Amino acid sequence: MGGVARQLALGSVAVFGVLVVFSAPAYAYIDPGTGSYLLQLLVAGALGASVALKIYWNQLRKGLGRLWDRSRRKPLEEGDARDE
């Protein structure tokens, strides 16, 4: 494994616990480029984790926002016990 690949692989393992292994490119009429393919595989863990984190963060924010809204509305809507 070359220098950049090794650095990235070690980084991925250290940060995301992802073991990097290789898959063969699918059929394509253009050359996907071995280096270009490898780079994506090396950072796959980080990319996937960033998307997962974003989803959790958005859900958390939405949840907190809902709680915050409810606590602010409560005094005005005391008689209204309906929940969403």
Place this chain on the structure above:
Amino acid sequence: MSDVPVASSFRDPSGFLFIRDGVLYRQVNRRYQEHYEHLMGSGLYETLAAAGHLVRHEEVDIAPATAEDVYKVLRPEPVPFVSYPYEWAFSALKDAALATLAVQRQALDYGMSLKDASAYNMQFLRGRPTLIDTLSFEVYREGSPWVAYRQFCQHFLAPLALMAYADVRASRLCQSFIDGIPLDLVAAFLPRRTCWNWRLLLHLHWHARLQAERGSKPLAGGHTQQRFSLEAFIGLIGNLEGTVRGLRWEPTGTTWAGYYSDHSYSSPALSHKQQLVSHYLDTISPASVWDLGSNTGLFGRIATAKGIQTIAFDIDPGCVEIAYREGIRQNDTMMLPLVLDLSNPSPAIGWAHRERMSLMERGPADTVLALALIHHLAIANNVPLAAIAAFFSAICRHALIIEFVPKGDPQVQRLLATREDVFPAYSVDAFEREFGAFFSIRNRDALAESQRVLYLMERR
């Protein structure tokens, strides 16, 4: 019935373009059937076409160009003027990159993916970048990385980064490298500070190094398969979007960007010229205009306001950037501003010189507008008046609106200030004689508060 295959349409075995009786068709081959059916059946086509991201087409019942392997024949909406990435403004290339990623993001939502990301697949339709290759999609099978990642980086990210961080004129490199700028070249030209931008470090610098280390060797065997998950794919597209959005360039300090505010145009002269151009356009009602030396598109905008498709060419990337942004701001869908050096116009390039058309092959325009241009060609570039007249007659079908700028004009004096006047033949009489060989003069108007003359000429 004679079919002319489109010379640039040979790489993808999914199908090809051909022209029959002046109409463009796309033949879809049998091998692409599964992907085409998914594109049309999943709703992806309609979603993208409605958003203006994908060119519309209709299926037609005509004889195919070749009988073997045929599945369908499509008639795509024609692109009024084909332009190339080395002619686009910085923001136009950036918008085309973002549109490509938006298409890919949407495709993933519908279970498809782009199998190529060529900048030549994007064309400006109604002022916005639109994917014109209906066969660019394939059914997405989770597990593999993006096959078009290398192409996207070379076709879009590489020139954008060079334009933003090195020199805006670097987009001309796209003309020399038809499959995008090699990443090792980009990494060598980019300033070292770009390594502190972790996205550019990843997609350009490390990408270049990995390409150099791996070359064209196949991926090492003996490893268990690593899946490139859908989440990773979405993350990659989002990351590329962030990288592209982060690249900025402001049109300051280029030669012509402040022309109208900095130079000697008195406002009566300018408004007189605007009135005359408007009047001439009303007289001839052209179907299309090429505005050569358009600056920021001030006069071309007179044509677009009348609903005339106008291509505004200028040598200065700053002016073209301003014209492009102004078009977006005004929602002017009729103007396409492009960078063009008239002394060295875009050549025919690619395989057998036939993949990307020269400027001349994309003409002629119905009408050409050449305002405050002739002295740059005749004096700054030493082109004889007869050769200029012959060139204009070759690129316009019908009419020419041209301004003659005499030697006494301050702008010509500026050009002559640092050089010997070797242009004894540059005069209004010689101009009328040489252009008279190709055109008949329909109107001749002296411009207010100047020695300049505006002409409306019609081709003989």
